[in-house]
Amino acid sequence: MKILRQLLESFRFALQALRSNITRTILSLLGVTVGIFAIVAVFTIVDSLEKNIKDSLSFIGDKVIYVQKWPWGFGGEYQWWKYFQWPEPTFAEYKYLYENMENASAVAVMDFHGSTTLKNRSNSIIAQIQGVSYEYNQIADIAIGAGRYFIPLETNNARNVAIIGADIGESLFPGQDPVGKEFKLSGNKFTVVGVQVKKGESLVNFGGSPDKICIIPFASFSKLFQSGRRNADIVVKALPGDEGMLEAEAEITGLMRTKRGIKPRDGNNFSLNRPEAAAKALEGLFAVLTLSGWVIGSFSILVGGFGIANIMFVSVKERTNLIGIQKSLGAKNYSILFQFLFEAVMLSLVGGVVGIFLVYLLSFVPAGSLEILLTPGNIILGLGVSSIIGVLSGIIPALLAARMDPVIAIRAK
Template structure:
């Protein structure tokens, strides 16, 4: 028999013996692989969340408008050294800054302002709570990258006089009007009547969390008659492309310093925010996720591997006489070693397979709450990881079996 044929034959026989041994001790095998199952579930879900966040990130950033800089009192990126009391003492951003920026800016393509808060909206007996209510100026739909699905946006005249008209998000319109046509229907916001003139195209959730379709917009003057705009103004400045955006940010900083009357020695008392700030926060979150998840996964796999090693020692001791017989009829040491390594790997792969089967429905459930997406690479990684754990922790008991004395093994009772 050639070496290749003997190797293949040993692999097949080792696989049959391993499956037979695991089948005889089903409960013991399952309990041994329980930590392997937990480890694979954790690493799979961790990867699923990371993939889901990456997939949602670009889509979510598009919801904030492309090539836009936001002028506000406070920064979005609030690290451990965030001094909230300093930012709160800054002067408010004012609505009239919109006209000033339009006058002075040579690079921007659109400038708008928005004031927003959560509120409730009613239509007859139907109520919608937790609605993102926004008062906007003209050019808001352009800076926010919003498109109207049915109806129309506000006219300049409606913006100027603060008309009691509103544009609704897709899911809010469905919530209030079911499948009926919402156009020209009257809803109540803050006790006042507003006429629906449009419905936005469906956007989805921002980073899998906030429903961006549960919103309503009105002219900012109409908003100001119900809610205060004091200290609540955000200005959005849009640029034609990313290259101009970089230059435009410096221009906008100079314009704002001029509007605020700051001299060269004074620091900015305003903040220029960009959606890219979320990328740094996302990266920090993912790093923390990998550190915590990786540590817990490693701990689970190590504990599981130790359990596999312990059971393999027990298995070697229980089958000592079988090992002696196999050696007596000509089995090589490497064949004994290989057989027990196959058994250890099969045990770990069994745990990995169960873990993957559990991970899929768990990731689907998680995706309803946050964002999660399993890809093929994590399945392959889980198989390789389980194989490595099986080989690493199964080697010592397998080596002991391979090096056992055949005569002593035959005498073992």
């Protein structure tokens, strides 16, 4: 109990010392404030970017492999001109994979058509058209806000039905419930059976903004836009227990080679693409940003730490006489130590809190589609770094004060 009382008294002395030199206190914490702001701001922006990209990837599916002609990024085992000679995946190849895949929870086919005008009387909007098979909702995140998803009869029989994005619904049917209503697509009437939940813009939109995509059955899409060729992207979702999707990838490779009659000595003439490859490509950028934040912040914190240490040495010098009096009245060494250590830590923590508060204000600055969120983890990081800097900056001055001879200290002027 006595130790606790002495610690509280040391804390009170430290607080009083900071209040008595408010100008010096403010100047001392500026370096720490800038450093903590730089570190926490970079971590917050990187976390926000990762969340934004992961949300974008959820639209195109998790644990999926896309069978396509073109690889996502060149530099593979072939020269870039080799890919021009490869055939596009076909609907027949999709059916072959659909009927024979064992290491897959779902196999679907899809394709996109560029900017197309959708009309409802005098209202119109330019949207992306996506044709999908029935199983596509098992692969991608199609969040239906109103209405429903397709039924097998609609996708198998090429019915003119559609699931539209939120922006399409607002543009074609302002102030109305779009479900059950008709619009025109390439001169054909389509009935809205579902409206997706509004997702908003994101930094990375694979296949366009989900709020401006009109999804129709693949058979209907093929009749309108493919002129009988029926080329498409095949999408395979691996089983939950297939780590790294190695089993699914191996089976797709074997089946596609069999279907295309590729000889054992010949290489593949198709690409297996993974959505997470795009996210991994950005991990290097995130690592550089994080390192930059640490470097910039470390220099600022280093300057701030030296500033705090300098102020603490000055504070010890100014209060040498008072230290002697306290020790002559029975103050223990640890009490004097904690008195100055608390002062250094409090000074650093105040700077850290101000830096974190500035990052919090940064979250209110409009950043387009990027939503900046200050997470509890980054707050704890900022406060932790501030505390460590306070301890490191104040430990030597505090030790000098604690080890003073009371007789010599009292005589100091």
